[in-house]
Amino acid sequence: MEQRESPSTKIEAGNAAMAGGRLTIDLAALAANHALLARRVAPAACAAVVKADAYGLGALRVAPALAAAGCRDFFVAHLAEALSLQPHLPSDARLYVLNGLQPGSERPCAEAGIVPVLNSLEQARRWCEAGRALGRPITAILQLDSGMSRLGFPPSEAEALATDESFRADVKLAYVMSHLACADHPGDNANAAQRARFEALAALFPSVPRSLANSGGAFLPADFHCDLVRPGVALYGAAPNDAGPNPMRPVVQLEARVIQVRTIPAGTGVGYGLTFKADREARIATIAVGYADGWLRSLGNRGAAYFNGVRLPIAGRVSMDSITLDVTALPEGALGLGDWVELIGPNQTLDQVAADAGTISYEILTSLGPRYHRIYRGAATSSH
Ligand SMILES: *Cc1c(COP(=O)(O)O)cnc(C)c1O
Numbered sequence: 001m002e003q004r005e006s007p008s009t010k011i012e013a014g015n016a017a018m019a020g021g022r023l024t025i026d027l028a029a030l031a032a033n034h035a036l037l038a039r040r041v042a043p044a045a046c047a048a049v050v051k052a053d054a055y056g057l058g059a060l061r062v063a064p065a066l067a068a069a070g071c072r073d074f075f076v077a078h079l080a081e082a083l084s085l086q087p088h089l090p091s092d093a094r095l096y097v098l099n100g101l102q103p104g105s106e107r108p109c110a111e112a113g114i115v116p117v118l119n120s121l122e123q124a125r126r127w128c129e130a131g132r133a134l135g136r137p138i139t140a141i142l143q144l145d146s147g148m149s150r151l152g153f154p155p156s157e158a159e160a161l162a163t164d165e166s167f168r169a170d171v172k173l174a175y176v177m178s179h180l181a182c183a184d185h186p187g188d189n190a191n192a193a194q195r196a197r198f199e200a201l202a203a204l205f206p207s208v209p210r211s212l213a214n215s216g217g218a219f220l221p222a223d224f225h226c227d228l229v230r231p232g233v234a235l236y237g238a239a240p241n242d243a244g245p246n247p248m249r250p251v252v253q254l255e256a257r258v259i260q261v262r263t264i265p266a267g268t269g270v271g272y273g274l275t276f277k278a279d280r281e282a283r284i285a286t287i288a289v290g291y292a293d294g295w296l297r298s299l300g301n302r303g304a305a306y307f308n309g310v311r312l313p314i315a316g317r318v319s320m321d322s323i324t325l326d327v328t329a330l331p332e333g334a335l336g337l338g339d340w341v342e343l344i345g346p347n348q349t350l351d352q353v354a355a356d357a358g359t360i361s362y363e364i365l366t367s368l369g370p371r372y373h374r375i376y377r378g379a380a381t382s383s384h
Contacts (some may be wrong), residue, residue: 010370014373015373016373016375018373019257019371019372019373020256020257020259020287020288020289020293020321020371020372021254021255021256021257021288021289021293021343021371021372021373022254022255022256022257022340022372022373022375023252023253023254023368023372023373023374023375024252024253024254024255024374024375024376024377025057025058025061025062025251025252025374025375025376025377026249026250026251026252026253026377026378027061027062027065027376027377027378027379028377028378028379029237029249029250029251029378030062030065030066030069030235030236030237030251031065031066031068031069031378032249033234033235033236033237033248033249033251034046034048034066034069034070034071034231034235035069035070036247036248036249037215037218037229037231037234037235038070040218040219041213041218041222041225041229044225044226044227044228044229045072045073045227045228045229046071046073046218046228046229046231047071047073047074047075047096047211047228047229047230047231048062048063048066048071048073048074048075048231048232048235049074049075049076049098049214049230049231049232049235050062050063050066050074050075050076050081050085050232051075051076051077051078051081051098051232052077052366053081053366054236055232055233055236055362055365055366056294056365056366056367056368057236057251057252057365057368058374058376059076059081059084059085060084060085060088061376063085063088063089064088064089065379066235067089067090067093068379071093072090072092072093072094073093073094073096073228074089074093074094074095074096075095075096075097075098075230075232076095076096076097076098077097077098077099078097078099079097079102079105079108079109079114079116081097082095082096082097082109082112082114083108083112083114086112086114094115094174095114095115096114096115096116096117096141096174097109097114097115097116097117098117098151099117099119099151100116100117100118100119100120100123100143100151101116101118101123101126101127103126106126106127106129106130107130107133109130110127110130110131110133110134110138111134115139115140115141115174116140116141117140117141117142117143117151117177118140118141118142118143118153119143119151119152119153120153120157121153121157121160121161124140124142124161124164124167124171127140127171128166128167128170128171131170131171132170137170137171137172138170138171138172139171139172139173139174140171140172140173140174141173141174141175141176141177141211142158142161142173142175142176142177142205142208143176143177143178143179144158144176144177144178144198144201144202145178146178146179146194146195146197146198146201146212147181147190147193147194147197148178148179148180148181148194150179151179152178152179153201155201158201158204159204162204162205173205173208174209175208175209175210175211175227175228176201176202176205176208176209176210176211177210177211177212177228177230178194178198178201178211178212179212179214180194180212180213180214180216180217180220180224181194182194183213183214183215183216183217183220183224183241184215184216184240184241184242185216185241185242186216186219186220186241186243187243191217191220191224194212195212195223195224198210198212209226209227209228210226210227210228211226211227211228211229211230212224212225212226213225213226213229213230213231214229214230214231214232214233215231215232215233215234215235215238215240215241216240216241217229218231218234218240219240219241219243219247232362233361233362233365234248235248235251236251236252236365237249237250237251237252237350238350238351238354238361238362238365239351239361246349246351250344250345250346250349250350252344252350252365252368253342253344253345254342254343254344254345254368254372255340255341255342255343255345256287256288256289256305256323256340256341256343257287257288257289257338257339257340258285258286258287258288258335258336258337258338258339258340258341259286259287259288259322259337260285260286260337261283261284261285261286261327261335261336261337262283262284263281263282263283263284264278264281264282264283264284265278265281266278266279266280266281266282268282269316270284270315270316270324271300271315271316271317271319271324272316272317272319273316273317274316275300275301275316275317276301276315276316276324276326278315278326280328281328282315282326282328283326283327283328283330283332284315284324284325284326284327285312285324285325285327285335285341286322286323286324286325287305287322287323287325287341288321288322289321289322289323289343290318290319290320290321290322290323291318291319291320292320292321292369292371293321293368293369293371293372294364294367294368294369295318295323295343296318296357296359296363296364296367297317297318298357298358298359299314299318299323299353299356299357300314300316300317300318301313301314301315301316301317302314302356302357303353303356303357304325304348304356305323305325305341305342305343305348306341306342306345306347306348307327307330307334307335307339307341307342308330308334309347310329310330311329311347312325312326312327312329312330312341313325313326314326325341350364350365
């Protein structure tokens, strides 16, 4: 029996007045970050990695803004992501699928002109066949495993492919690529070791352009940049490495709505498990964001929100739909029902939140939930 398209199962986020959280995405800052990276890696080209819905920020808004800013190379993880993004991009934009070529997906991939990153001999063989079936040359990226042991051809398979005449005849290689395991630690010797191994393997495919660097790699020396750099997280404002001040502009601002404020006597417990106990009379504000919105439970009794520049520590555990803050540092009556507190913004960076949560900025971004009211501002218009 034919399976029917499933209807939408999502409850709508509602309008600004209904939302418990407000997520503002600055597309001008996004474009500025792409421009900064593009200048840094020139003459290499600067792609954009927009997998996982552009790291949770909305690929259908983010990718066209980057295209308007001059970007033409877009990487996603899944073919389905590429197919849904394609109608929103200029016709000369190129879409690449990092996770490779799933069995059965050759035809839709080839017909749409989407470029798979081939990760094994078996995928290469199937892509060759798809090209022959289509009766025209077909393009691919070849991923070489330079030491991360995650995806890509091991050296023996790369050598076998390099001498495969029919592959060389049927498939046009746009790039050979690899991925760095430690690019966020510029001082790590693993970076140079991976670059050397990549160069040796890439030499099997002479005159094919090369791509090695992600965000962190863009801030490594120029011999890591090759022909195409593939930044993701730095575009979205996160620090590309652990080596000092973050050169990127913040893209994300997140605010949560206050839904109740109360005063509690000394000795009163707060939240599930009563893990916070007021050591003096305290004022507690409850905000309408919780772990279901991606505000991780690990932030319980660790993270904070800000109001008028004042740090308001999270008191007790993070609940599914709400968080309790100790707002005693604010004058009485300063914070009330309907006010907005800052979760990510000028007082608290994305990277700070990630550090408090014991994770990385990538996980904070990709966890941002569907219930926020999303505001896109500063749509890019100029190109660089
Ligand atoms: C996700 C990914 C990137 C982008 O990495 P960032 O660290 O976000 O810049 C680049 N290349 C590959 C293969 C990836 O999987």
